[in-house]
Amino acid sequence: MTIIIQKVETEDINPVLDIWLNASLQAHAFIPAPYWQQQLIAMRDLYLPLSENYIIKENHTVLGFASLLRSEQVLAALFIDPAQQGKGYGVRLLNFLKQQCEQLxxxxxxxxxxxxxxxxxxxxxxxxxxxxxxxxxxxxxxxxCRP
Structure with missing residues (x-):
């Protein structure tokens, strides 16, 4: 099992959007589902292009992603496929970003x-x-902040 973290490529966009929508619906059940569904196009056309986006993959399957606004050191998004949560993928993505940033x-x-x-x-x-x-x-x- 080879786990890699890399920048999002064109073929990764649809899996990233699927993970974002499914994880958002699960994690934010206190917000009506239509809100998240209506945000999908803005996520694809506005938010993702504004960020540096990284995916974590295992065996060519996208398991999650993180979006970084580097100039502001803002972690704009960190989402793991709901079926893959609790397996350490979020920690790996976050540690990858922490190695590149003084603060987040x-x-x-x-x-x-x-x-x-x-x-x-x-x-x-x-x-x-x-x-x-x-x-x-x-x-x-x-x-x-980095210690």
Missing amino acids: HLNVYAENTSAVQFYQKQGFKMTSPGIDQNTGHAELGMSW
Whole structure:
């Protein structure tokens, strides 16, 4: 089993979008599903092109991805296929990005407690509460700095 992390290529876009939608629906059940379905085109045409996108693959299968806004050191997205969660792929992707950045910042929905706990375990500290303008749900700003 060879696990690789690499930049997203054209043929990876559809698996990335599938993972994003399925993981978003699962992790954010507190937001109505049509919201996520309506965001799919913006994700493909706006958000992904603005970011540096990396996938984690095993045996040519995309298992998850991360999107980095490098100039702002913002982790814009980290999603693992729901069927593959809990197997360490998210930690591997995050460690890959931590090797390249002095610090990382992100926002996560407060109601997504498993993600909040995941980031805390990975050394992220809460910085500021806020409200996501698109959904009206509470979110938490979190940051990690290289020791």
